[in-house]
Each structure stands twice: as structure tokens, then as C-alpha cells.
Amino acid sequence: MDHYLTLPGWGIAFVQSFLYIALAPLLVGWVRKVKARLQNRRGAPLLQAYRDLYKLLAKEVRVAHTASPLFRAAPYIVFTATWMAAATVPLLVVDLPTAAIADIIVLVGLLALARVFLALAGMDVGTAFGGMGASREMMIGALAEPAMLMAVFTLTMTAHSTNLSSVIDQHLADGFMLRPSYLFALGGLVLVAIAETGRIPVDNPTTHLELTMIHEAMLLEYSGRHLAMMEWAAQIKLLLYGTLIANVFLPWGIGRGVSAAALGLGLAAVLAKLAVLGVALAVGETVLAKMRIFRAPAFLNLALLLSLLGLLSHVILEVGA
Amino acid sequence: MSRRDWLPDFLARLAAEHLLARAADEALLAPALRLVLDPEDWGAAAKVAAHIGLRHAGVWADASEGAGVPASFAANLVAGVAADLDGEHDPQRIAVYACLEHLGGYLVLETAVPLERPVLPSQTPHYPGLDRLERHCHDLTGVVFQGHPDPRRWTRHQAWEEDAFPLRTDFPTAGRSGGRVPADADYPFLTVQGSGVYEIPVGPVHAGIIEPGHFRFQAMGEEVLRLEERLGYVHKGIEKIAEGRDPEGLARLAARVCGDSTVAHTWAACQAMERATACAAPPRADWLRALMAERERVANHLGDIGAICNDVGFSFAHMQCARLRELWQRRSRELFGHRLMMDAICPGGVAADLSADASALLQADHMALRAAAIPLFDVIDDHPSLNDRLITTGHLSTAQARNLGCTGSVGKASGLAFDVRRDCPYPPYDMLEVVVPQESDGDVAARVRVRMTEIQESLILMDRLIRTLPTGKIRVPLRPAPPGAVGLGLVDGWRGEIMTFVRFDTDGGIARFFPRDPSWFTWPALEQLIMGNIVPDFPVCNKSVNGSYSGEDL
Numbered sequence: 001m002d003h004y005l006t007l008p009g010w011g012i013a014f015v016q017s018f019l020y021i022a023l024a025p026l027l028v029g030w031v032r033k034v035k036a037r038l039q040n041r042r043g044a045p046l047l048q049a050y051r052d053l054y055k056l057l058a059k060e061v062r063v064a065h066t067a068s069p070l071f072r073a074a075p076y077i078v079f080t081a082t083w084m085a086a087a088t089v090p091l092l093v094v095d096l097p098t099a100a101i102a103d104i105i106v107l108v109g110l111l112a113l114a115r116v117f118l119a120l121a122g123m124d125v126g127t128a129f130g131g132m133g134a135s136r137e138m139m140i141g142a143l144a145e146p147a148m149l150m151a152v153f154t155l156t157m158t159a160h161s162t163n164l165s166s167v168i169d170q171h172l173a174d175g176f177m178l179r180p181s182y183l184f185a186l187g188g189l190v191l192v193a194i195a196e197t198g199r200i201p202v203d204n205p206t207t208h209l210e211l212t213m214i215h216e217a218m219l220l221e222y223s224g225r226h227l228a229m230m231e232w233a234a235q236i237k238l239l240l241y242g243t244l245i246a247n248v249f250l251p252w253g254i255g256r257g258v259s260a261a262a263l264g265l266g267l268a269a270v271l272a273k274l275a276v277l278g279v280a281l282a283v284g285e286t287v288l289a290k291m292r293i294f295r296a297p298a299f300l301n302l303a304l305l306l307s308l309l310g311l312l313s314h315v316i317l318e319v320g321a
Numbered sequence: 322m323s324r325r326d327w328l329p330d331f332l333a334r335l336a337a338e339h340l341l342a343r344a345a346d347e348a349l350l351a352p353a354l355r356l357v358l359d360p361e362d363w364g365a366a367a368k369v370a371a372h373i374g375l376r377h378a379g380v381w382a383d384a385s386e387g388a389g390v391p392a393s394f395a396a397n398l399v400a401g402v403a404a405d406l407d408g409e410h411d412p413q414r415i416a417v418y419a420c421l422e423h424l425g426g427y428l429v430l431e432t433a434v435p436l437e438r439p440v441l442p443s444q445t446p447h448y449p450g451l452d453r454l455e456r457h458c459h460d461l462t463g464v465v466f467q468g469h470p471d472p473r474r475w476t477r478h479q480a481w482e483e484d485a486f487p488l489r490t491d492f493p494t495a496g497r498s499g500g501r502v503p504a505d506a507d508y509p510f511l512t513v514q515g516s517g518v519y520e521i522p523v524g525p526v527h528a529g530i531i532e533p534g535h536f537r538f539q540a541m542g543e544e545v546l547r548l549e550e551r552l553g554y555v556h557k558g559i560e561k562i563a564e565g566r567d568p569e570g571l572a573r574l575a576a577r578v579c580g581d582s583t584v585a586h587t588w589a590a591c592q593a594m595e596r597a598t599a600c601a602a603p604p605r606a607d608w609l610r611a612l613m614a615e616r617e618r619v620a621n622h623l624g625d626i627g628a629i630c631n632d633v634g635f636s637f638a639h640m641q642c643a644r645l646r647e648l649w650q651r652r653s654r655e656l657f658g659h660r661l662m663m664d665a666i667c668p669g670g671v672a673a674d675l676s677a678d679a680s681a682l683l684q685a686d687h688m689a690l691r692a693a694a695i696p697l698f699d700v701i702d703d704h705p706s707l708n709d710r711l712i713t714t715g716h717l718s719t720a721q722a723r724n725l726g727c728t729g730s731v732g733k734a735s736g737l738a739f740d741v742r743r744d745c746p747y748p749p750y751d752m753l754e755v756v757v758p759q760e761s762d763g764d765v766a767a768r769v770r771v772r773m774t775e776i777q778e779s780l781i782l783m784d785r786l787i788r789t790l791p792t793g794k795i796r797v798p799l800r801p802a803p804p805g806a807v808g809l810g811l812v813d814g815w816r817g818e819i820m821t822f823v824r825f826d827t828d829g830g831i832a833r834f835f836p837r838d839p840s841w842f843t844w845p846a847l848e849q850l851i852m853g854n855i856v857p858d859f860p861v862c863n864k865s866v867n868g869s870y871s872g873e874d875l
Contacts, residue, residue: 039640128521132856201706204634208528211521212632212857289706290634293543293857 017087024235025049034282061224074121075229085110092266093255103162122218133217143300150307184310191303193241246273324426353427364442371447378420425744443469450725478505513539532870563834568668579872585814589821597808606670618815632861670796711766715862729817734767741813838872
């Protein structure tokens with residue numbers, strides 16, 4: 001594992017973590033574009049999400065009189081925690097020093113940290129909507145995190161490591177092999193990703209109806225650069241989950257070692273995989289309506305069940321095989 | 322069976338209760354019959370009416386000059402006889418009217434109370450849907466409804482003094498207050514006590530581009546225990562600024578009572594004025610009015626269906642409906658001069674004729690809309706994910722709907738298939754067969770289905786209207802109104818029955834204008850149907866009812 005911790009390795013890790021920031025709005029723009037096309041609309045340009053962020057960053061920040069310092073600090077904490085979590089997920093190349101020092105459990109922990117501050121910020125100003133959003137978010141989080149951990153454990157049991165780089169390495173070394181445990185874990189992780197990133201059918205990222213919101217309800221009091229940081233963090237989270245699904249379950253194409261060719265191939269491969277995932281997300285969001293909020297626990301229980309089945313099928317079918 | 326078979330029974334029951342009711346000149350408020358009551362019998366008469374199942378279609382008061390003319394003189398006035406009515410000696414009075422309906426027959430109860438002591442028994446205990454109409458009536462004319470269960474003000478927020486009543490003659494049309502109006506911050510909402518119960522204030526300013534209204538939820542977890550609405554934020558003083566207008570001006574004002582029902586409200590106002598002046602619009606104008614009213618119905622139903630789907634995150638249907646509606650409204654602009662067809666109807670007819678080649682264009686439009694909407698409606702009707710959200714959500718029982726007097730898609734979805742076009746037809750619907758959809762489930766899905774069926778029925782009606790469009794004039798000049806002439810307009814708008822009362826003054830101007838939007842009865846329905854639902858389902862319930870803020874705030 002020490003071989004990751006080289007200077008070029010750190011350089012790549014550095015570049016890659018900034019790539020997360022840079023690419024996140026693009027993925028959101030892509031999903032929106034595909035959705036618009038599916039609804040027979042032309043849709044906003046692909047780069048609209050960047051323009052929106054730029055607009056928000058340039059705008060004045062208005063903060064409620066009742067806000068505490070936590071309200072001002074939360075956007076930066078949420079952004080940084082999400083960004084740090086993303087930095088541990090291999091995007092272009094497998095061998096990442098960040099993955100070596102922070103494993104999947106840290107990733108889940110960082111996302112939980114971001115969630116806690118998001119919920120606290122939602123409640124901070126004391127409006128009814130923020131509190132409602134925070135309570136719903138915590139309900140979703142409490143159900144999603146165990147399912148996520150279960151799915152992750154299934155992967156780590158195959159690789160005998162909680163390090164994402166090792167998991168991907170193992171998967172690549174095994175070659176293409178249909179593992180029942182991976183299929184179950186994939187199912188579980190996809191459901192968790194949908195719930196965690198606030199997409200239909202759990203939450204509606206484009207709604208204007210305060211009473212139905214989860215994630216957006218906590219952001220209602222934010223403006224200007226604070227709102228930009230929060231939105232950006234949500235976009236990074238979507239990219240994080242997309243990359244996690246794309247690179248862990250279908251790692252082929254990801255670069256191994258530090259070379260221009262590996263990096264180029266890795267970038268092309270991950271973009272292609274994310275584009276396909278984006279289309280899948282857009283199709284899902286087009287054909288489904290949002291669930292009643294009380295269906296969300298059933299939805300996440302299914303995720304937990306799938307992850308558990310993955311774990312069991314690993315133990316029953318794959319251990320010692 | 323005649324539309325008024327129930328009337329003898331009602332009169333007999335009134336007599337049995339020793340209530341003095343005098344039948345007055347029938348022609349005056351045709352198609353409604355008139356019955357003049359003593360003020361003290363006002364509440365008891367409502368009790369009798371509620372007992373035999375009459376629907377209450379609204380209450381309003383007339384405090385303008387010359388109001389409350391004794392019935393015996395009213396007939397003379399209409400006949401044009403210069404009756405010797407000296408206002409100086411006659412104490413000024415406030416006339417109060419209540420409109421009842423059953424099986425398509427209308428009956429207007431009338432009474433008058435002295436201006437110095439305008440006290441009248443409330444009818445709200447027998448007709449819960451009247452709650453806000455009586456409070457509105459009190460806020461604007463000062464009639465005190467004794468026995469009303471809710472003493473809070475409704476339309477008056479803080480915009481005028483507590484003891485001033487804008488519709489009285491001593492109140493200037495321009496209003497008295499200048500400058501900023503204080504916030505209406507201390508309206509006492511009813512709260513629910515208990516551990517874990519919390520309050521959610523929503524509005525009056527909302528996130529979407531909709532009108533202002535305040536909703537106060539009492540919730541426990543996600544379940545709504547109680548919802549209370551507070552409206553009146555778009556009170557424009559429509560009834561006051563109508564005073565003294567000429568018929569043309571009143572038609573323009575009626576067009577602005579509620580923008581999305583502009584055709585229906587204008588038609589109702591024009592119908593009332595035409596009935597008051599005994600002047601019928603030419604047949605071609607009637608046909609064109611109906612065509613516009615049906616176009617308005619289709620456009621709004623399309624918008625509603627899309628918005629309901631959007632509120633549960635199904636934006637595909639929303640976008641398709643928005644597209645269809647946009648094309649529809651562009652055609653309205655092209656052929657009728659305005660996207661919403663505002664001011665297209667005027668007293669005595671319509672403002673502009675339809676060109677000769679428009680029929681083919683419209684029929685092609687109808688075919689195109691059918692081709693696009695029917696597959697879309699199939700998707701909406703049979704989409705598991707949508708059904709999961711819409712079926713059983715926001716249930717309004719038939720009894721609740723009847724109790725409140727809901728009409729339109731809210732009533733039709735809850736088993737009340739009343740439609741003015743069919744049950745009390747006015748030209749040209751007396752020559753057409755109107756099919757009224759009826760559903761019994763009373764949930765959001767039923768309200769969507771009613772709208773989908775109405776769109777298809779409207780398309781059939783419009784095809785028929787175009788095919789049978791008479792030739793001839795599109796407008797006749799309105800005859801000068803006899804002093805004090807009154808008229809009642811009854812039109813089925815896309816939200817339901819619109820009832821408009823008009824009274825002329827002695828110079829041919831308007832003395833009193835009261836447009837009663839169906840929203841008066843569907844807003845309280847929303848408060849009832851949301852009970853027991855979860856907070857995130859409120860937007861879709863609200864959209865499925867789609868009450869008008871502007872139409873109720875006046």
C-alpha cells in the first residue's frame with residue numbers, strides 16, 4: 001500500500017480532487033439536458049450549472065437575523081467534507097494516496113459529517129421548512145447509511161480490505177466475473193445513491209414546493225456564495241456516487257500507474273461511464289413520480305435488504321470457491 | 322320532472338314554520354324565482370332549505386343607494402313607471418340576498434335590514450360553506466350576522482378602519498387610507514394543543530408564481546391535523562370600483578375578477594346586465610361566447626392536470642400539458658385577440674367576429690389536441706407511480722362536498738354532477754347536449770379524471786358549436802337600463818358555477834356588482850380534504866382543487 005504514497009501519486013490525487021469540483025456541475029447539466037430531451041424540451045445549455053454557480057458566487061449574501069455563526073460556517077464545512085469524501089474515490093487512476101489514508105468507512109463518515117452540518121444549518125434559522133427538511137433528511141440518512149455500509153462491506157469482504165483502491169485492484173485482477181454479491185451490492189448502492197443525492201423518486205431536486213422538499217428545504221434560507229457552496233457540494237455528491245458505482249463495479253478503463261496515456265484513458269472511460277449513468281438517472285426520473293415520503297423507508301429497506309443479500313451470497317457462494 | 326318541483330314543498334314547509342315568505346315578481350331575477358322574507362326569518366328559512374337539501378349558492382348584500390326597495394315597488398320600477406320613491410323619506414336600508422339551487426332551479430331569497438341596525442340571523446349554522454361569504458359581507462357592508470360561529474374579520478385585513486364599511490354610500494371609492502397598510506399580523510388562528518404538535522406557516526408569498534394566500538398547518542410528524550386558510554391578500558375592491566360604471570366598464574372589470582376565468586366572469590356579468598335590461602345577445606354571439614368559454618375550460622384543465630403531475634414530481638406530463646396549453650393559447654390570441662380571451666365578451670355580444678377560415682383551423686386544432694392528449698391521458702390515468710400518489714389522496718366525501726356546496730371539478734369528483742350548462746342551460750347550451758362527468762371517489766385522481774373527461778367533452782361541444790355557428794350580427798346595443806333594474810348571471814365556468822348579481826342605479830350606471838366565484842366553496846373543501854393527509858401532499862391537494870385567490874378576495 002505504501003507504493004501509492006509517492007510524489008506523482010499525490011500530484012494525481014491533487015489534480016483528481018480538483019477534477020471532482022470541475023466536473024460536478026457538468027454531470028448535473030448533462031442529467032438535466034437528457035431529462036429535458038426526454039420531455040421533448042430543448043433544455044438549458046450543458047454548461048448552465050456552471051453559470052448558475054458563477055451567478056450565485058457573484059451575488060450578495062443575505063443572512064437571517066436569527067442565524068448563528070454555524071449558519072455561515074456550514075456551507076464551507078459541507079462543501080469541504082463532501083469534497084474530501086470525493087477525493088478518496090478513484091476517478092482517473094486506481095493508485096491514490098488519498099484512498100490509502102482514508103478508506104470507505106471514512107468516506108461514509110465524511111458524508112455523515114456533511115449531512116449533520118447541513119441539517120443543523122437547516123434548523124439554525126428556525127423556520128418551519130428548514131426544520132422539516134432537516135428532520136426528513138435525518139430520517140433518510142439514518143436508513144441510508146446502514147444500507148450503504150452493508151453494500152460497502154460486501155465489496156470489502158471480497159478484497160479483504162476497506163481501501164477503495166484495493167477493492168478496484170482486486171476486481172480488475174479477477175477480470176470480468178459475475179459475482180452475485182456484487183450484483184446485490186450494486187442494487188443496494190444505486191438505491192442508496194438515489195436517496196442520498198436527493199433524486200426522484202425520493203426527493204425532487206427541481207421542485208419549488210417548500211412543503212415537499214427534503215434537501216432543498218434546508219437551503220431555503222441560503223443565498224449568494226453560501227448557496228453556491230451548498231449546491232456545489234450536492235453536485236459533487238452526485239458525481240461521487242456516480243463515480244463510486246462506475247469505478248467500483250465496472251472498473252475497466254481506469255488508469256493504473258501514473259502516465260499520460262493512463263490518465264487520458266481513465267478520463268475518457270470515466271466520462272463515458274458517467275454519461276451512461278446520467279442517462280439512466282434521467283430516464284428513471286422521467287418515468288417515475290416522486291414517492292410519498294413514507295415510502296422512502298421501504299425504499300431504503302430494500303437497499304438494506306439487497307446489501308444484506310449481497311453479504312450473504314458472498315459468504316455462501318463465493319467464500320472458498 | 323321540472324326544475325322547480327321542490328318549490329311547493331319548500332313553501333309549505335316555510336308556512337308550517339310560520340315563516341312569512343312573499344313571492345315577488347318572477348321576471349326580475351330570471352331564471353331564479355324570488356322570495357321576500359322578513360329579516361327575523363332569515364336564519365330559519367335557511368334551516369328549512371338545508372333540511373330539504375337545497376344547495377346554497379351564495380349570500381350578498383346591497384348597501385348602495387336605493388337598495389332594498391320594497392318588492393311591491395320593484396315591479397313598478399322595472400315596468401318603467403316612475404314610482405314615487407323618495408329616498409329622503411324612506412330610511413336607507415341594506416338589501417340582503419341569498420341564492421339557493423336544487424335540481425337546476427334557482428331561488429333568490431331577499432330581505433332588507435335598516436342601515437342603522439343591520440342585524441340578520443346567520444345562515445352559516447345551516448350552510449357551513451357560507452362562513453366566509455357572510456364574513457365578507459359583514460366586512461364590506463356592515464351587516465351583522467347573528468349566530469355566526471366565527472367572529473373574525475375575513476376580507477378586511479387592516480386596509481380600512483374597523484368600523485368603516487366600504488360598500489356603504491358614505492365610503493369614498495378611492496378609499497380613505499393613504500400610505501402603508503399595517504400588516505395583518507395578529508389574526509388569531511385556531512391552534513391544536515398537544516405534545517409533538519407543531520405549526521407550519523406557509524405564505525402568503527409562495528415560491529412559485531402563484532397568488533398570495535396564507536396557510537396555517539397544525540401537524541404532528543408529517544400528518545396534518547388541521548389546516549386553516551387566510552385569504553384576502555389580493556382584495557382589489559372590485560365591488561366598490563364597479564359602482565357607477567357603465568355596462569362596458571363593468572364587463573371590463575368583470576374580466577379582471579379572476580384572470581384565468583376571465584371569459585366565464587365576463588359572460589356572467591354580461592348575462593346579468595342583459596337580463597336586467599331585457600336584451601338578448603344575437604345567436605352568433607352566444608355561440609362564440611360558448612366557444613371561448615370551452616376554450617378557457619380546456620386551457621385551464623390542461624394546465625391543472627400538468628400542475629398536479631408536476632407536484633408529485635412527474636414533470637413529463639407537466640411539460641406535455643404546458644406545451645399543449647401554450648399552443649392552445651397562442652391560437653386564442655390569433656383568433657380572439659388575447660391569450661386568455663380577456664375583453665372578448667362585451668355587453669350585448671362579443672367584441673370581435675371569428676373569420677371565415679377560422680372554423681377549419683379550429684377543427685384541425687381540436688383533432689390535433691385529441692391526438693396528443695388522449696395518449697397522454699392514458700399515461701396519466703394508468704401510471705403506477707402516479708396512481709400511488711393520487712389515488713386516495715385528499716379525499717372529499719359526497720356529504721362534505723354537498724355540505725359546502727362545491728361545484729365544478731371538486732363537486733363532480735365527489736359525486737355531485739351539477740353543471741349549469743346542463744341543469745339550468747343558457748343559450749347556446751339549451752340547444753346542445755352537455756355530458757357532465759361524475760366520479761365518486763372524491764380523491765385527487767378523481768379530480769384529474771373529471772378534468773380529462775371535461776376536456777374531451779369540451780372538444781366535442783366545440784366541434785358542434787363550430788359546425789352549427791349561426792350567421793348574423795355579433796353584437797346588439799344594450800338597451801338603457803330601467804332605474805334599479807337587477808339581473809342575475811349564471812354561468813358554468815371551468816371552476817364551477819359562477820353567479821353574478823348586477824343592479825343598475827337610476828342613471829344607467831352600475832349600483833351593485835357581486836361576482837360569486839365557485840372558489841368560495843372549494844377553498845373550505847381544501848381545508849377538509851387535507852385532514853389526515855401528510856404535509857408533503859398538500860401542494861398536490863391544493864392544485865387538484867385550484868381555488869382562485871383573486872376571485873374570492875375581490
